[in-house]
Amino acid sequence: MYDVYKTAGDTSWFVKDRFGMFIHWGLYALPARHEWVRNIEKINNEDYQKYFDHFDPDLYNPELWADLAWNAGMKYFVITTKHHEGFCLWDSKWTDYKVTNTPYGKDVLTPMVNAFRGHGMKVGFYHSLIDWHHEDFTIDNIHPLRDLPKEEVMKLNAKRDMAKYREYLHNQVKELLTGFGKIDIMWFDFSYPDGDKKLYPYFEGKGHKDWGSEKLYKMIREYQPDVILDDRLDLDGSWDIKTPEQYQPEEWVRYKGQRVVWEACQTFSGSWGYHRDESSWKSSKQLITMLIDTVSKGGNLLLNVGPTGRGEFDYRAVDRLKAIGDWMRYNNQSIYGCTQAPEEFKTPNGNIFTYNPEKKRLYLHLVNYPLIGAVRISGCPEKIEYAQFMHDHSEVLINKQAFFGAGSDEKDATDTFLSVPIVKPNVEVPVVEIFLKD
């Protein structure tokens, strides 16, 4: 239906599935103060070691995780195989800084991939380009050691060899691309080629040269040719999806003026990793509306959970996943296989359309439930054949003439009014399924 910027990866399933789970899990679950705790508190390797020595998620059960994701209506997941802290969730042969060497002593990645894949979900790996633990990763403007005396930093960096780190990075990516079956999404994070010349004028940033992005890209396409790649390798032409983060784009994301495949990644709260004391948790309604809003602009939503040091999802995340799942149970047809509605259909007051181009079905999401017992739809009233609520398939009557209380200006002649009950149905966001005439 829309002309979308073409790329190498297979996004055909992605633009139909629409909804995925991001999982940020690592040693940072133990300090439980944000996944950037090493940067924020400038913690060196020695002082961070205590979290490695105490990592023992005894309640970890990836089947439960996959159940929660699947029942929330999520169709794919993306797990942090390694975050900026450098800790690896699988038994990598290239490092000792891995979960199999912690008190837990077992690979957590393989059972996770098996559990989610076993639920019919697509598999995505997030892999940090950044590594604050690796002895050859040079100190820079975001490194935990950035504020050591300049002379000391320069001495330390003189002993670090980014060529060796690049080799390590490529070796681990190859392990991930060849050791876990078909990988559907590869999510690298992140490049900062400009550094921070204001605060740290003597540090260079890090971009495609530091990662060897060109060589990395060739390897990725060699081992997983259809994989969907995000846009953070600092390598134009390598990406399949644009990845707006922690905000909702106001319209369909474009590149050089053309619509692209895009995915908003969002957290439930203010942290990607488990953050015990952080309280800015979005409401279930906000999260459901976020999903609707994303699809209405042709995008996907990757919603993040940060499991605890016991290996469980936070009770607040479980609560919201259940509420989203309750909504999706009735309304997922307005999400899966849907995209932005044809321009001609308009509705006021912040209510949101999505559209299934294969079924030619319009979905009206009553995010701001109307106070007048009617919803105005402008555009092409003659195209509307029938309407019903998704949650109970009860008919929603269509009124062609101006509706009482809806004003009586000349616009009414071209508008349609759907009669809805004054009392909002018992659904977080009621959805009207609108059948259009062929």
Ligand code: GLC
């Ligand atoms: C930002 C954060 C990082 C997180 C990522 C998710 O890059 O710094 O911690 O993993 O967003 O997109």
